[in-house]
Amino acid sequence: xxxAPAALTGRLQKGLxxxxxxxxxxxLLVEESAEAIRLAARDQGVDEILRYTAxxxxxxxxxxxAGQALSLFSSKRLLEIRLPTGRPGDNxxxxxxxxxxxTDSMNHLVVILGxxxxxxxxxxxxxxxxxxxxxxxxxxxxxxxxxxxIRERLHGQGIKATPGAIDRLAHYSEGNLLFAAQEISKLPLxxxxxxxxxxxxxxxxxDQARFSTFALVDTALAGKTVEAMRMLHxxxxxxxxxxxxxxxxxxxxxxxxxxxxxxxxxxxxxxxxQRYRVWRSRASCMSAALGRxxxxxxxxxxxxxxxxxQVLKGxxxxxxxxxxxxxxxxxxxxxxxxxxxxxxITY
Numbered sequence: 001x002x003x004a005p006a007a008l009t010g011r012l013q014k015g016l017x018x019x020x021x022x023x024x025x026x027x028l029l030v031e032e033s034a035e036a037i038r039l040a041a042r043d044q045g046v047d048e049i050l051r052y053t054a055x056x057x058x059x060x061x062x063x064x065x066a067g068q069a070l071s072l073f074s075s076k077r078l079l080e081i082r083l084p085t086g087r088p089g090d091n092x093x094x095x096x097x098x099x100x101x102x103t104d105s106m107n108h109l110v111v112i113l114g115x116x117x118x119x120x121x122x123x124x125x126x127x128x129x130x131x132x133x134x135x136x137x138x139x140x141x142x143x144x145x146x147x148x149x150i151r152e153r154l155h156g157q158g159i160k161a162t163p164g165a166i167d168r169l170a171h172y173s174e175g176n177l178l179f180a181a182q183e184i185s186k187l188p189l190x191x192x193x194x195x196x197x198x199x200x201x202x203x204x205x206x207d208q209a210r211f212s213t214f215a216l217v218d219t220a221l222a223g224k225t226v227e228a229m230r231m232l233h234x235x236x237x238x239x240x241x242x243x244x245x246x247x248x249x250x251x252x253x254x255x256x257x258x259x260x261x262x263x264x265x266x267x268x269x270x271x272x273x274q275r276y277r278v279w280r281s282r283a284s285c286m287s288a289a290l291g292r293x294x295x296x297x298x299x300x301x302x303x304x305x306x307x308x309x310q311v312l313k314g315x316x317x318x319x320x321x322x323x324x325x326x327x328x329x330x331x332x333x334x335x336x337x338x339x340x341x342x343x344x345i346t347y
Contacts (some may be wrong), residue, residue, distance in 0.1 A: 002135045005029040012040040016108055017134045019100055021126075023086075023113035024138030028177040030112065033136045034080065037110055041078045046108065048077040055084060060095045064102075082112045086120050093125030100132045109133075141177060146170040149177070153184050154196070161196035168201055168279070172214060174251075179213070179244050202281050213240070213248045216330075221252065221285040223292055225334040232323070232330055242322045243312050249329055250305040256289060257298040264295050292335045304329045 003011060005026075011017070022033050038049060052058040058081065081096075088096060099109060111129060113120075120126055141149050147170045154161050161169075173180035187196060194200070216235065220228040235245060259272050269290055278286050293301075308325040310316040318325050331338055 002130075002137045005033050005136055005138050008033050008036055008134075008136050011134065012036060016040055016044045016046070018107075019109040019111070019129070019133035021111050021113075021129050021133040021135040022138070023116050024136075025115045025140040026138040026177055027114060028181055029138035030114065030136075033138065034110060034112055038078070038080075041076075041108065046076040046078050049080060050077060051080040051082070053082040053084065054088065054092065058092075060088075060092050063095050064099055076106050076108070078108045078110065080110045080112065084114065086113045086116045087123075088125060093123075093128075096125060097128050100129065143170075143174050146174055146180075150180060150184070153181065154187075157184060157188055159184070159187050159191060159196060162198065164198040165196045165201045168198055176244070176247055176251075178241075179247065182241075182244070183212075213245055216245065217248050217252050218282065218285045220249070220330050220333045221256075221289040223288055223334050225331065225336060228330050228334060229327065232327060236323050242326060245326055246305055246308050246312060246322075246329075249326070249333070250302065250309070253298055253301050253305065253333070256286065256293075257295065257302065259286075260290055260293065260295040260298050263290055289333070293333075297332070297335075301329055301332045304332055 005024075016037075020033075020037055022030050024030055041049065052063075063079065063081070079099075083092075096109075096111065111133070116126070147166050150166050150170050150173070151161070154166070169180065169183065173183065191200075213235065216228060216231045219231055232245070236242075255276070259276055262272050263269050269287060272290075273283055273287060304325070307316065308322060308329060311318045311322050311325050320327075328338055
């Protein structure tokens with residue numbers, strides 16, 4: 001039987017199982033499940049945690065010997081094996097099945113995957129590992145489920161919030177739980193016990209000196225080039241995740257592109273904003289972007305962000321790195337003409 005990540009905590013309180021199989025479409029929930037297992041292992045007498053990643057530092061031949069040899073300093077150990085591709089290969093599959101058949105209560109195994117398709121889930125090795133493990137599947141949180149997920153997350157942090165604030169944060173975070181989790185983690189210090197409402201959320205998103213990603217997007221939409229560049233560099237200095245900045249920009253431009261197409265065909269801008277249910281607090285910056293940029297401009301920004309995404313994934317090289325690519329996207333969104341890329345991705 002597969003568990004949802006939320007059910008793992010209760011399972012761990014009853015004791016540590018011999019093996020775990022973690023996978024699913026939500027990386028944040030997969031990683032939090034892995035961390036929960038590590039903490040439970042520490043609490044239950046496991047002093048040594050060995051972590052391997054296939055294709056990086058994993059030698060399958062060492063896995064069996066690691067399971068068979070007890071450390072001089074620890075009576076129990078946890079072996080964590082991460083499979084970025086979702087496939088261990090024939091040798092890895094054989095080792096995993098042998099390890100599970102021979103392991104005892106002194107050794108525990110955690111196999112970590114990402115999103116896996118039906119072909120992988122139907123494979124012999126996956127079925128074998130799942131049948132002998134506690135499987136945790138982190139399914140994608142849909143847009144409809146997002147408010148409830150945020151409400152539960154806020155409750156866990158001891159934060160009170162109005163329904164409107166929860167809905168707005170769900171909108172900002174749709175499709176990216178990591179972004180939502182990071183924003184929620186900041187709130188206890190910022191709120192200082194106060195209830196989170198819509199006005200407060202907007203204020204935090206636009207006025208914090210930390211230059212939140214929310215504020216950067218809205219500033220770029222408003223066409224404030226100098227301020228947007230300053231905010232982008234501030235995010236870089238603070239060690240913010242470039243992947244979140246790229247995601248936030250792409251998400252906003254994707255929503256603006258169909259609006260721009262309708263306006264180009266003669267639709268009234270104000271009516272379009274109302275039909276797409278743009279909040280009053282954001283109508284000004286979005287209207288400014290729609291008045292400044294044409295559909296082809298939005299398409300070019302999307303092409304640039306697709307290029308940035310490939311740089312993030314290591315599929316393309318960039319002389320200036322990912323932050324230079326994000327700077328280019330911000331300039332384009334602000335309406336600044338940049339040299340057209342010869343290898344632009346078709347969108």
